[in-house]
Amino acid sequence: MKKINTMAGMLLAAATAMFSASCENDNINPYDYAVNNGNANQGSTNVIKTAVAEYPVGSLVWSNDTTLSESVEIPVGTSLYIEPGVTVTCKADVQVPVEVVVLGNLYCLGTAEKPVTFTSDRKKPEAWGGIICGYNSEEVVLNHVDIAYAGATPTESSASFQNKLFKTTIDGGVPAFHFCNVNGKFVIANSFFHDNYNDHTYFTGGNGVIAGNIFADSGNAADGGEAINVKAGCKLDVANNVIYNACTNAFKLSNAGNSEVVPLTDMTVYNNTIVDCGWRRSKNKKGGSVWVEKAARPVFVNNLCYDSRFGLKQPKQDGADMEHSRLTPNYYYASTATGVEQMAKGASLGIWFDTDIKSATAGQFDPLFKLFKQNAGMDINCEVDDPDKGAPLAFDKAWNFDLQQGSPALSGGVTDFARIFPNGIPFFGMKRVNFLDSANDQNYYFSAPLPQPRFGAWL
Known part of the structure; x- marks a missing residue:
């Protein structure tokens, strides 16, 4: 029998009967669960009211900490709202990895004090699948969300595979x-992605804002992993994020998969901080800080890259659309002679601009983070996920990657470019929520911050 154990909620008796004889590849129907006041989330003749907000009729609302032992599938046209402070724990010891498959809409309504959390009972990477959205998913909001320990390999019985998503x-x-969804919208804001086994994020379409997040400790030595992996069909503003220890790339920017029906990707990527990325693939020379390929044409400026292997790279035969891209100025710092060599002019596959700021000797142009501890034995070509052999230290939330007064990275950035969404992106599913107190009240527009004439993210 498939079930979800809810710490403070209840499972409807009808759902128990429905799933007592379910098959392996059946997926949990979220309509069968209740909010904390005991009212079913579907079919109410009144608004759905919780202690936090009033939601439109037909919504699904998760108000309580929930343990998932099987995948959840949100139907097309249906909206799931997850309230502030809710923790969703995915069981690791199951035959088919748990996934949250969003065929409809998802709104994670975390706050700074009460984030929404997706985690696993095993607290190790590859313990569950991930949040996989469908081709008709219209809106997804991840605001103040902590997502960790995802990246498991699906089976043919997995919800994502059954719906022909991703793989x-x-x-x-x-x-x-x-x-x-090329026509859909998403936002990832103020969130913390960490300890995920493969890519933190992967986009093959959609209009999005990615701002104010921390992406830490992604990927594995065998399969790699990007923090932000972008393909064709996207329009994105990506700003003010900290990316730490992405083992292949912090950014992989590509127009792979474009066709007559999938438009080329446009994106502005600015004022991000990239630290200790790209250590995995020194032997085949792939990966590094930022990889641009297959006619990608981003605006990529004001970014700060610190002790990452290489700087900005492209394949020899299939790289960025240089004519329509803007890839400078950016700031590249290396504390080691090896790092300086790999970012030097003429380095294999590297992209060089005289308008960038780059260390010409080890330690030159230290951006002076407010608080960061580098591995004393750091080796940016180590290829093994072991700090004793040179890999990055595990991320510490006490670190502060903002810049000290007097940092050489506090000036030299540019602001003479336009964001893709200067007025932000509206999420109408958020507009329909009536928050009952100011502590949880949230806007329905999300926008990336204005560019700053400095390098890196600010906190």
């Missing part, structure tokens, strides 16, 4: 978050 063959794990 058509079983050949590796899924990202922690995947969005694919």
Whole structure:
């Protein structure tokens, strides 16, 4: 029998009967669960009211900490709202990895004091699948969300595979978050992605804002992993994020998969901080800080790259659309002679601009983070996920990657470019929520911050 154990809620008796004889590849129907006041989330003749907000009729609302032992599938046209402070724990010791498959809409309503959390009972990478969105998913909001320990490999019985999402063959794990609707909208704001086994995020379509997040400790030595992996069909503003220890790339920016029906991707990527990325693939020379390929044409400026292997790279035969891209100025710092060499002019596959700021000697142009502890034995070409052999230290939330007064990275950035969404993106599912107190009240527009004439993220 498939079930969800809810710490403070209840499972409807009808649902128990429904799933007592379910097959392996059946997926949990979220309509069968209740909010904390005991009212079913579907079919109410009145608004759905909790202690936090009033939601439109037909919504699904999760108000309580919940343990998932099987995948959840949100139907097309249906909206799931997860309230502030809710923790969703995915069981690891199951035959088919748990996934949250969003065919409809998802709104994670976390706050700074009460984030929404997706985690696992095992607290190790690859313990569950991820949040995988469908081709008709219209809106997804991840605001103040903590997502960790995802990246498990699906089976043919997995919800994502059954819905023909992300993978058509079983050949590796899924990202922690995947969005694919070219006409859909998503936002990832003020969130913390960490300890995920493959990519933190992977986009094959959609209009999005990614701002104010921390992406830490992604990927694995065998399969790699990007923090932000972008393909064709996207329009994105990506700003003010900290990316730490992405083992292949912090950013992989590509127009792979474009066709007559999938438009080329446009994106502005600015004022992000990249630290200790790209250590995995020194032997085949792939990966590094930022990888641009297959006619990608981003605005990529004001970014600060610190002790990452290489700087900005592209394949020899299939790289960025240099004519329509803007890839400078950015700030590249290396504390080691090896790092300086790999970012030097003429380095294999590297992209060089005289307008960038780059260390010409080890330790030159230290950006002076307010609080960061580098591995004393750091080796940016180590290829093993072991700090004793040079890999990055585990991320410490006490670190502060803002810049000290007097930092050489506090000036030299540019502001003469336009964001893709200067007025923000509206999420109408948020507009329909009536928050009952100011502590939880949230706007329905999300926008990336204005560019700053400095390098890196600010906190």
